[in-house]
Amino acid sequence: MTELSTMKDGVANQAEASDRVLQILAEAGRLFASKGFEGTSMRDIALACGISKSLLYHHFSNKDEIYARVAVGSTLELYLFVRDRIPDGPPSQKIRAFMVATAEYFRRYRWAWIASTTAFWNDPDRSRHKERLTRRDRFENFLRGLIQEAIDAGEIRKVDVPMTGRLILSSLNWMHRWYNPNKSATPEQIAEIFFDMIFNGLRSGELVALPSAEPSRTGRRKSR
Amino acid sequence: MTELSTMKDGVANQAEASDRVLQILAEAGRLFASKGFEGTSMRDIALACGISKSLLYHHFSNKDEIYARVAVGSTLELYLFVRDRIPDGPPSQKIRAFMVATAEYFRRYRWAWIASTTAFWNDPDRSRHKERLTRRDRFENFLRGLIQEAIDAGEIRKVDVPMTGRLILSSLNWMHRWYNPNKSATPEQIAEIFFDMIFNGLRSGELVALPSAEPSRTGRRKSR
DNA sequence: GCCGGGCTTGACCGATCGGTCGGTGAAAAC
DNA sequence: GTTTTCACCGACCGATCGGTCAAGCCCGGC
Numbered sequence: 001m002t003e004l005s006t007m008k009d010g011v012a013n014q015a016e017a018s019d020r021v022l023q024i025l026a027e028a029g030r031l032f033a034s035k036g037f038e039g040t041s042m043r044d045i046a047l048a049c050g051i052s053k054s055l056l057y058h059h060f061s062n063k064d065e066i067y068a069r070v071a072v073g074s075t076l077e078l079y080l081f082v083r084d085r086i087p088d089g090p091p092s093q094k095i096r097a098f099m100v101a102t103a104e105y106f107r108r109y110r111w112a113w114i115a116s117t118t119a120f121w122n123d124p125d126r127s128r129h130k131e132r133l134t135r136r137d138r139f140e141n142f143l144r145g146l147i148q149e150a151i152d153a154g155e156i157r158k159v160d161v162p163m164t165g166r167l168i169l170s171s172l173n174w175m176h177r178w179y180n181p182n183k184s185a186t187p188e189q190i191a192e193i194f195f196d197m198i199f200n201g202l203r204s205g206e207l208v209a210l211p212s213a214e215p216s217r218t219g220r221r222k223s224r
Numbered sequence: 225m226t227e228l229s230t231m232k233d234g235v236a237n238q239a240e241a242s243d244r245v246l247q248i249l250a251e252a253g254r255l256f257a258s259k260g261f262e263g264t265s266m267r268d269i270a271l272a273c274g275i276s277k278s279l280l281y282h283h284f285s286n287k288d289e290i291y292a293r294v295a296v297g298s299t300l301e302l303y304l305f306v307r308d309r310i311p312d313g314p315p316s317q318k319i320r321a322f323m324v325a326t327a328e329y330f331r332r333y334r335w336a337w338i339a340s341t342t343a344f345w346n347d348p349d350r351s352r353h354k355e356r357l358t359r360r361d362r363f364e365n366f367l368r369g370l371i372q373e374a375i376d377a378g379e380i381r382k383v384d385v386p387m388t389g390r391l392i393l394s395s396l397n398w399m400h401r402w403y404n405p406n407k408s409a410t411p412e413q414i415a416e417i418f419f420d421m422i423f424n425g426l427r428s429g430e431l432v433a434l435p436s437a438e439p440s441r442t443g444r445r446k447s448r
Numbered sequence: 449g450c451c452g453g454g455c456t457t458g459a460c461c462g463a464t465c466g467g468t469c470g471g472t473g474a475a476a477a478c
Numbered sequence: 479g480t481t482t483t484c485a486c487c488g489a490c491c492g493a494t495c496g497g498t499c500a501a502g503c504c505c506g507g508c
Contacts, residue, residue: 020455035262036260036261036262036263037260037262037263038259038260038261038262038263039260039261039262041494041495041496042495042496042497043494043495043496051456051457052456052457052458053457053458053496053497054456054457054458054497054498054499055455055456055457057496057497057498058454058455058456059455062496062497063496063497092427118342150426154428155427155428156426156427156428157424157426157427157428157429159421159426160417163414163417163418163421164421164426166395166398166402167395167418167421167422169398170394170395170397170398170399171390171391171394171395173394173398173401174390174393174394174397174398175394177397178390190387193384193387194387194391197383197387197388197391197422197425198391198421198422198425198426199425199426199427200381200425200427201421201422201423201424201425201426201427202374202380202381202383202388202422202423202425203316203379203380203381203423203424203425204378204379204380204381205381242485244485265464265465265466266465266466266467267464267465267466275485275486275487276486276487276488277466277467277487277488278467278468278469278486278487278488279485279486279487281466281467281468282484282485282486283485286466286467287466287467
């Protein structure tokens with residue numbers, strides 16, 4: 001079937017699955033993303049696929065398994081997807097590549113991404129939730145490693161590494177809430193803009209004499 | 225009742241409401257935040273309050289009204305809350321105050337915040353959803369005004385104003401996903417750190433000669 | 449022709465959903 | 479002392495939930 005590639009959109013790493021399974025995963029991801037896990041019924045999924053509800057249970061044992069294939073099956077690959085797109089070079093450029101690659105992943109698997117990061121952020125299944133957090137941690141720790149590299153190389157200031165990672169990931173993770181695929185910029189372009197802002201800062205070149213309302217933040221530009 | 229102040233925690237601008245109503249709103253917000261709107265039943269709310277389900281319908285006409293009081297009733301005040309905490313002074317310091325005030329709001333009305341920004345991001349009620357977006361827009365436009373001020377004053381570079389606003393709001397809006405109230409930093413302190421990172425940038429003072437992988441980003445520090 | 453097996457279905461189940469109803473008991477109003 | 483008011487409850491409703499099941503359909507191998 002020629003539509004396999006389009007149906008595959010939004011569902012990562014499901015190469016061995018049949019077209020029907022891919023269709024179910026794609027539709028389910030889209031529904032989970034827009035109406036949430038509890039807000040999406042098995043009847044909704046069946047209707048969206050144009051099949052009977054029983055058929056869902058032929059291909060999946062229950063609703064949770066569909067969730068698992070959508071959410072866990074997609075976050076599984078994020079770390080590998082991004083890691084393979086980090087080039088050799090200066091650490092700061094690795095961070096930039098990290099952001100762009102994550103944005104590309106978001107663009108490619110948008111519904112699964114939203115379903116995974118929004119609809120299921122509080123997973124009823126404890127062990128599966130933990131597993132997802134572990135993967136998420138591995139992803140985040142990878143970024144922290146890049147940040148530490150950049151600090152060691154003297155490319156960026158001696159900032160708080162976990163907090164810096166959170167800032168970078170926040171800019172990417174919140175994108176799904178305002179990104180409009182019909183508007184101008186691609187997620188990758190947006191990631192580049194954010195990298196520029198975070199890396200170079202908003203402040204203009206001239207040092208503007210700011211009234212130091214917070215004495216603890218003087219001498220910021222001197223360090224390192 | 226002396227516990228009125230504690231029960232009021234997490235529910236903004238409900239001065240005229242009775243203790244019981246405040247309790248219901250607080251518990252509902254907490255449940256909505258952790259289990260989502262569809263995932264929280266009226267029985268759950270009643271059980272959490274230690275009352276019968278019927279009593280919920282005595283105080284509220286239906287589940288949606290509870291949602292409205294939690295989500296709409298809290299986002300209503302965010303703009304005013306923040307606006308009143310912006311001091312006179314340099315525009316960049318206004319942006320800093322904006323971030324700190326938003327973080328304070330998050331800390332004070334955490335459950336209602338999470339319920340409003342996460343559990344209900346796709347509101348089934350169209351008109352109410354639009355109303356919330358309008359309020360959200362007013363809040364965001366207020367920030368954009370501050371950014372434009374800072375650009376006009378020459379304090380920050382000639383960046384893309386909407387995109388800059390999104391970056392700042394992303395750092396704050398994503399906080400609820402990783403913030404741990406038992407850990408060290410307060411939301412306000414986190415907001416200050418993020419402001420420092422975004423305003424001053426991560427880059428170290430020394431100009432590191434980066435291989436220009438992106439020719440469009442040369443001369444960045446020259447502008448303005 | 450027919451037969452076996454995977455894809456597919458509609459009828460159905462107990463549980464739970466949001467919501468309703470009639471009523472209780474105590475305090476306020478008269 | 480009677481009536482009105484109001485916070486509150488247990489029982490119940492139709493609808494929908496996730497999930498089951500026996501039976502049909504379709505198609506290649508014999």
